[in-house]
Amino acid sequence: MKHLTTGLLMISILCACARDIDICEHIDAGAPVFPDYSGVTVPVNIAPLIFRYDGDAAQSALILSAGNTVFRMKGPEFGIPIKKWHALTSEGDITATVCIKEDGVWKAFKPFTIYVSADKIDPYVAYRLIPPGYETWYKLGIYQRSLESFTEKPVITNDKTDNNCMNCHSFCNRDPGKMMFHMRAKNGGTYTWNEGQIEKLNTKTPQTISALVYPRWHPSGKYIGFSVNDIAQFFHTTNPNRIEVYDSMSDVVMYDVDNHEVFTSPLLTDTTRFETFPAFSPDGKTLYFCSSPAQKVPGGYKDIRYSICSIAFDPETGAFGDRIDTVYSAARSGHGATFPRVSPDGRFILFTETDYGCFAIWHHDADLRLLNLEDGSISSLDEANSAEAESYHCWSSNGRWIIYVSRRLDGLYSRLYISHIDENGKASKAFLLPQKDSHYYEEELRSYNVPEFIIGTVSFNMDDMAKIAKNDPGINVTFSNKE
Amino acid sequence: MKFFVIAVLAILPCVTACKGNKSVETDWQKVIASYKDDGKAVNYHELAKLNLALAETGRLAEDVFKYTQAGSAGLIPEWNRTNEVGTVLGDVYWSMGHVAYAQRMYFEALVVGENERDPYLLTRLVQTNLVLGAYRVAEKYISILENDGFDCSRYKPLLYDDSAVDSDPELGPKRRCVPIKDHISLEEGLEEDLKVIIRQNPSYRNAVDYLGVLYLLECNMDGFRGFLDEFYGTEALPKLPKAFAEAACMLSQLESGYWKKVGVDKRMWNDYRDFKTRIETRLSLDKYKGTFWYYILRANNQ
Structure with a gap:
């Protein structure tokens, strides 16, 4: 029951974030992030890939999606919770879209993929x-x-x-x-x-x-x-x-x-x-x-x-x-x-x-x-x-x-x-x-x-x-x- | 008698990372002024710092024997794996233009010290890595220093810019000391490494002074003679500073008139003859305290 309550709370928070990120433009470039996790292959049981937006924009956000699961969060530090991360990896490959807010509108960098392998890594x-x-x-x-x-x-x-x-x-x-x-x-x-x-x-x-x-x-x-x-x-x-x-x-x-x-x-x-x-x-x-x-x-x-x-x-x-x-x-x-x-x-x-x-x-x-x-x-x-x-x-x-x-x-x-x-x-x-x-x-x-x-x-x-x-x-x- | 005076008196700028108004620069004049010469010179670490200060103020080959010396260990103390000596050794090698070994000692000092973010050593490592072109390592240390509140605006513009480092008044001369052709540091002794530096960058005064003084502190007259044979009259050593001129007088015992060949002033030559007479007649040598002659006599009697 406690887990269910926490989960519902998380979803409402995520929805609140989602409302804030209304992408109006697309930037024809990869996102400046560190570490660079674009195109990497990770084991399904790996810890969250924490990274940050490293550009000049004052506001940034990240949208992670895999299967039916979507997770959004504000930057520049994208500290993805472990449970949410594993919910994403269990769905398969993850698409990461980094967005920035400039001139009052949200712009999205080219998304990148984090490939998720079913091969587990030693713990x-x-x-x-x-x-x-x-x-x-x-x-x-x-x-x-x-x-x-x-x-x-x-x-x-x-x-x-x-x-x-x-x-x-x-x-x-x-x-x-x-x-x-x-x-x-x-x-x-x-x-x-x-x-x-x-x-x-x-x-x-x-x-x-x-x-x-x-x-x-x-x-x-x-x-x-x-x-x-x-x-x-x-x-x-x-x-x-x-x-x-x-x-x-x-x-x-x-x-x-x-x-x-x-x-x-x-x-x-x-x-x-x-x-x-x-x-x-x-x-x-x-x-x-x-x-x-x-x-x-x-x-x-x-x-x-x-x-x-x-x-x-x-x-x-x-x-x-x-x-x-x-x-x-x-x-x-x-x-x-x-x-x-x-x-x-x-x-x-x-x-x-x-x-x-x-x-x-x-x-x-x-x-x-x-x-x-x-x-x-x-x-x-x-x-x-x-x-x-x-x-x-x-x-x-x-x-x-x-x-x-x-x-x-x-x-x-x-x-x-x-x-x-x-x-x-x-x-x-x-x-x-x-x-x-x-x-x-x-x-x-x-x-x-x-x-x-x-x-x-x-x-x-x-x-x-x-x-x-x-x-x-x-x-x-x-x-x-x-x- | 008018002794030769080294023209280079410029005080090299030192470490310039600052936290607010708290500078970590070294005041070399203060190091010299505060040095207490007890006539025994048993603290090699302090003596090396004094000699370093003399080098950094362009006075090493002039004034080294004004102070009680204790052989080469007072110039380059033995590495005892402590933060304190590692730091001094880093400064000594940096001063003489041996950048790779300076970097090694600064790193050893940082690693063995209790403060892994020591701003003095990190700044020195910024300098050595900039000189050696390891810009990404320098950038890492700059980032750490800035995160700790230190101003690195002095060095940040030099990152990834070889020409900026080359023309930097502080780092450019050090870079010109880095041997074009790699060799194993100290494999044939520090003296040989210093010769490589001098041949490549003859205008770099500290390498010349350290090498000559090293020979003299070791009482290595053959080595010193070879040093004069190679470098006297060249851009590296157009005139002999006081300590070198005194040693050249002694070399005249083996080659008559040598002192003239290397431009020693006649007044100094006469002083040397007087010094020898005083030894033979057992007169006081006090007036020659502060000369190489007095040093080598004392060294030979110990």
């Missing part, structure tokens, strides 16, 4: 929020955001852990109950949240280059693939890319979750090559990773180009295959590949292509590409890319959505974009993760980092995690010689 995304800095940090944290609303909650923030650095969060099959991340500097270690237990791991072994770095959970949950890297950085004097982050050595190893061991293969630890960024096929029987001929750095930084390679892996025995296959050849493409991410159906690898180097987020040219593993073709995903860096991508559970970061808004601060991928691997025009306030991104001085879809919320207690971080000496991970 949550986890990401790190951190200023796009180089060496220093102060406040940072890993957060989880509902994609169906605007609710954002911290997973862990560094004010609980002596303002240390934390990074490289990763989930097993988007399961919020199987998560890992690293803390760096103070309280340093790798932390796993698995089967309701928190473990602190000390992961540097005498046999490995470094502590564990870039992770990817094996789909079985029994292993986590990691790279171990000797990472350095330098600053350009002139290049707009500002900074290069590079490895002087790197290998790929496997971490055995139950036995607290790392192991690897000589084929993944070739001293003449840099191996990094592990990823797994959905059946867990293939390990993909990036590999480049080793270069003398920093001088040879422009000659570092990673191919995407694969090696067989037996999850039952932990044995690796005896040969490396190349699925994307840097030598052939003239570019390099980083961050391979295999689609849930195993047909595609989504990766970042850049002219050189491994840390593509600082490269303006970095774009997403889609490698079709069935025929070896590469799609340029133009609808998902921009003139600025795109990277840190991941797949939704149903393989129909990708979320990734892009620096397209201002060239520096990474924001989350979502694009639909159809069954043929074709991307739709990406949309900026909506926020409750359309000014949010202009004011926000932190970057979004490593978005990972999750199917629920991470439930460990931050204080418990902090206690372990500060007081627990951690489990010393050992190196196993099994091959």
